[in-house]
Amino acid sequence: MIIGLTGSIASGKSTVSQMLKELGYPVVDADLVARQVVEPETETLRKIGEAFGPEVIREDGSMDREKVGSIIFHDPASRKKLNDIIHPAIRAEMLKQRQAHMDAGCKTVIMDIPLLFExxxxxxxxxxxxxxxxxxxxLKRLVERNHFTEQEARARIASQLPMSVKEAGADEVLDNNGSIEETKRQLLRILERWQTQL
Ligand SMILES: CC(C)(COP(=O)(O)OP(=O)(O)OC[C@H]1O[C@@H](n2cnc3c(N)ncnc32)[C@H](O)[C@@H]1O)[C@@H](O)C(=O)NCCC(=O)NCCS
Ligand SMILES: Nc1ncnc2c1ncn2[C@@H]1O[C@H](COP(=O)(O)OP(=O)(O)OP(=O)(O)O)[C@@H](O)[C@H]1O
Known part of the structure; x- marks a missing residue:
């Protein structure tokens, strides 16, 4: 079974993904893949440099994430331009990693994809x-974790679909407003329900 783990920015996906790893599930992480595909000297990073200008590439050849973030989270046209370049590369690499886990005999694979619905x-x-x-x-967790201003945090939240839309498309919703322990308990219950459906 392939489980898609999603949510909105700072909703707790990485926290839940870590719990799943500790339970022994293999996780394909889209944010991590998004970093791999723009490593120095990749074709994808070359295209990003062409589209956004040389100032988004640092002297050591890596992408200036802060600069790219400050552009794309405030401008939908730039966001689309970046997504059009980077998303095909992310998708191909994620499918490759998913297949590798399945070939290794894993029956359940977690795909942690923040923008699954978008x-x-x-x-x-x-x-x-x-x-x-x-x-x-x-908002509180995002400001605390990333030291963003409230305006920066709101821009990032507004760059994604509303949580209600994602909840409506879910097979299960995990409420992460409470403690980490409550989240873990809910996660175990959901996994148990899904395993019995196999
Ligand atoms: C814009 C970038 C450089 C900012 O880097 P930064 O290190 O500050 O953030 P990070 O990569 O850790 O992403 C944090 C969160 O931002 C949100 N986010 C990232 N990219 C996007 C996007 N294009 N649209 C909406 N939300 C996004 C996601 O919830 C993600 O989990 C980076 O996020 C990026 O390369 N984005 C494009 C790739 C992408 O869509 N990634 C999302 C997962 S597929
Ligand atoms: N139940 C909780 N109680 C308190 N803090 C939490 C809880 N769950 C997560 N957090 C904290 O909230 C922040 C956001 O959580 P996390 O990084 O897991 O979100 P995310 O959805 O992976 O974010 P992103 O989309 O930006 O990658 C983190 O600092 C995390 O430690």
Whole structure:
């Protein structure tokens, strides 16, 4: 079974993904893949430099993530331009990693994909788990974790579909407003329900 793990920015996907890894599940992480495909000297990074200008490439040849983030989270046209370059590369690499886990005999693979709904990737997975928080809690955690101003944090939240839309498309919703322990308990219950359906 391929489980798609998603949610919104700072809703707790990485926290849940870490729990799943500790339980022994293989996880394909889209944010990590998004970093791999723009490593220095990749074709994808060359295209990004061409589209956004040489100032988004640092002297050591790596992508200036802060600069790219400050452009794309404030401008939908730039965001689309970046997505059009980087998403095909991310998708191909994710499918490759998923296949490698399946070839190794893993029956359940987790795909941690923040933009699963925005990029219409529902077909890549069998079950969708949405990690949800209230907007107030999301804003608080995002500001605390990334030291963003409230305006910067709101721009990032607004760059994604509303949580309600994601919840509506989920097979299960995990409410991460409470403690980490409560989240873990919910996760175990959901996994148990899905395993009995196999
Ligand atoms: C813009 C970039 C350089 C900012 O880098 P930064 O290190 O600050 O953030 P990071 O990569 O850790 O992403 C944090 C979160 O931002 C959100 N996010 C990232 N990219 C996007 C996007 N294009 N649209 C909407 N939300 C996004 C996701 O929730 C993600 O989990 C980077 O996010 C990026 O390369 N984005 C394009 C690739 C992408 O779509 N990644 C999302 C997962 S597929
Ligand atoms: N139940 C919780 N109680 C308190 N803090 C939490 C809880 N769950 C997550 N957090 C904290 O909230 C922040 C966001 O969580 P996390 O990094 O897991 O979110 P994410 O959805 O992976 O974010 P992103 O989309 O930016 O990668 C982190 O600092 C994390 O430690």
């Amino acid at each position: 990029s219409k990737l529902q077909h890549m997975v069998d079950k969708i788990l949405v990690v949800s928080v209230s907007e107030q809690e999301q």
